Amino acid sequence: MTSIERTAYPRFKRLITAHELHLFFAPTREEAAWAAERMDSDGHQLALLPALKSYQRMGRFPKPDEYPEMVVDFVRRAVELSEGTMPLWATGRTAERQRTDVRRRVGATYDQAEARRLAEGSIRKEAAAKNRPADLINIALERVVGAGLELPAFSTLDAMASAVRKEVNTSICTGIHDRMSAVERAGLLRLLEERDADGTTQYNRLKKSAQSPTWSHFKRLITHLDWVDRLGDTGVWMDGVASRKVTDFAGEADAADASELKAYAPVKRVALMACLARKARMPERTLIGICARTAYWVEWWRRFGPPSGNDPKLADPFGRYVLTTFVKGTNMGPYEAARHIPGVSGHELAYTANRHFSLVLLNEAIADLVNAHARLDISQAWGDGTAVAADGTHMDTYLDNLLAETSVRYGKPGGIAYHHISDTYIALFTHFIPCGVWEAVYIIEGLLKNSSEVKPTTVHADTQGQSLPVFSLAHLLGFDLMPRIRNWKGLTFYRPSKTTWVGFGNQGVIADNDPVEQEKAMKFNSLLANAVIFHNALDIAEIVRQLLEEGWEISPEDLAHISPYLTEHIKRFGEYSTHELGIEPEAYDPKLDVDFTPLRDQDLTTAGLGQAA
Incomplete structure (x- = not known):
């Protein structure tokens, strides 16, 4: 059975912020009056209103035991019901009448047969090209929601995806065999x-x-x-x-x-x-507390799993995936890391990295952190995501592999980690490329493969960004390419590299000779660096809140001078304790009571990026 957390099936988040409670679960006066007219007790009102708000949010009716206590308590306080009131959930025909009332108010259509038909058809069509059950379920969700129909139960969609996927895969395998x-x-x-x-x-x-x-x-x-x-x-x-x-x-x-x-x-x-x-x-080319907390908050760890697409059969997949990301992101290597991390062997870490992490899943996890960072108010201090800087960093490797070359500029063997860094400091996409290529050809590829919600329209690059064909393609694709033109005098923009500080293991040398594993090493590094940047942004925002409560005046221009590339407070070396893996953090608050509008009225290219860097 596919874990619901691995899909987009609407459900209550484990950590619901105060902002989300007010945004999604606060009943309006009309809704409160509507519920009071239909219910004969406070307890029944306290059951109907969460059902209404949840249906508006999710397109389905959660089971009574699904409602988080904080949601029910928030609704009770919002409509001023007496403390101690408990929801009285209806059953049988009474429950069905209440659901019908909710559907009429929302304007939704209840036709489970049609919903299942649409879901199965979309799954069958996509199963010919997609293999992960979670992806197939997401396709079905999109189709049913697009038709304005109430969602079937998750178990229904899961069983459907499993059966259809097995049938389609069997047909494909039989065809290949025959x-x-x-x-x-x-x-x-x-x-x-x-x-x-x-x-x-x-x-x-x-x-x-x-x-x-x-x-x-x-x-x-x-x-x-x-x-x-x-x-x-x-x-x-x-x-x-x-x-x-x-x-x-x-x-x-x-x-x-x-x-x-x-x-x-x-x-x-x-x-x-x-x-x-x-x-x-046709071969293809492709830090523990911070890591654990961002995994709890953003749930990027749920992107990973075995290549079959089934759920991982690990005793603690969260802990294993967080440790593997830390180990691979620091370039420490599994067997060296096992000497410093109690309770885990090098074989376990290597096995997980090789079999549960792919380039596609790493890109998805990176995009999760990019999207979460973009929703933080504090990120507006540095940019709005419309500009990106593309540049490469030399990475040492051994010579015995397909991509390694001896760099004329650096005088040693290795490759180039080519990064697309947003004006909000987060890494959108990373490639591992040979030293001898003209980097401009990878500018467009990185933008096209960026799967996050942050879509830049302006690309800054160094002289390697100069290329007439790339200028032409950039124009056709609708973004502005702004490289530093050789021999021109003007402003040079700099952006410090967090990834090299994070990837301290093995003296910075990429030890694997497989091009796919080299590409994965770059993406592990970007994933860990993005986790650090996201966590630093939250820490900065919390300090700003404390200063505001103490009566300080904080301007957005002040915050624009602060970078989330802070490292002095982070411990990189010593014994790596895993106790933080079992500590579930409190929900983070993405909101910050600072007006960032003045920054948006400036020229971010000349003011924002130059000052922040």
């Missing part, structure tokens, strides 16, 4: 049994990635690809299969070893191995 000859199927299955000289199965050989671009490695790669080609025509096998589905199936096969794959049903086993062979032809 498009292969008996000889080709037997050849793939032999990879699980036959072993190379090093004692590993040839299946592991299929999963190897390219090494550094030397002539000997190139010849070795050609030999490897010739061997893959002899397995069969993967283009024929994958005919009509969506590329995202191929990637997901290949990822599931890549995460399993030979013994695990043998436990799969024969048709699925062959199909997953075929997708992995297809992927071999």
Whole structure:
């Protein structure tokens, strides 16, 4: 069963702020009068009004045990019912009449058969390209809400997504299986049994990635690809299969070893191995308290899970995912980290990082923090999200991999972590690219792959941003490209790098030679850095509130001079205690009683960014 927290299915948040209570659950005078006319007791009113406000917010009727005590108590105080009044939840026909009254007042349509038909149709259509049940449920939610219908129960949608996904995946696997000859199927299955000289199965050989671009490695790669080609025509096998589905199936096969794959049903086993062979032809490129609290607040940790799309079978997925993000984000490495973190082994951390974190999920988690940061009032002190700075940072690596080059500028091997940093200081997107490329070509790609709600329209870059084709594409895509033109005199904008301070492990060297794992290392680093920036912004806002209560006058211009890139108060080294993983923080307050309008009336490009940096 898919966890409801992993989907967009409307539910009560674990932490509801005072602002959200007033915004979503405060009954109007008309609503309070409407409930009083229909109910014969305060207790029944206190049941009807939360149901009304929840239906307006969620498009469904929560069960009585779902209502948080703070919501019910807020509604009671809002309509001035006596203290101690408890909601009296109706049952049977009385409950149905109350629901009908709520639907009429809201103007909603109750047609569960039609809602289920729309949900199943949308799931079936999208299951051909999407594999995670949570994604399929979200597609169904969007379709049903768009039709103005009341949502089916989550269990209904979950069972539907599971059944349809299984049916579609079985059909796809069968198709792949049947498009292969008996000889080709037997050849793939032999990879699980036959072993190379090093004692590993040839299946592991299929999963190897390219090494550094030397002539000997190139010849070795050609030999490897010739061997893959002899397995069969993967283009024929994958005919009509969506590329995202191929990637997901290949990822599931890549995460399993030979013994695990043998436990799969024969048709699925062959199909997953075929997708992995297809992927071999087209390889893809891609700090504990702060981490734990931001995970509680924003719930970015729920983005992660096994490649199958099922719920994680870990005893404590929250703790494991937070620790893994900390370890990988600091570039410490799992086995070195295990020497400093009690209660966890290097194998456990490495296993989780390899099998539960993908580039797609890391981007989604980064976007969650970007969106949460954008909703903080304090972020308006630094910008409004319409401008972004794009620049690269050299990262040391070993030489034996496909992307590493010896940088002429830095005189050492490595790659470039290319960041798109918002004018609110948060990192929108990060690439890991070779040293020798002209960085301008990645400016547009980073903007197009940015999946957050922050959509910049102006891009600042250094001289690497100069490119006539990129200028043209920027114009066609509707944003302003403003690089520093070589040999022009003028203002230079600087933005300190939080990511290098966070990624202190292994002396800053990226130890993995797999390009996908290198890209993941950059994204882990951005995720952890964004968590630090978000947490610092909350700490700054809390200090400002305390100063305001003490009678200080705080202007938005004062706050614009403060940066969330604060590090002196953060402990990076020593024994890493995990006790903070079990401490649930109080809800944070995104609101701040400061008028930031004067800042928006200024030219943010010349005033805001220059002062804040």
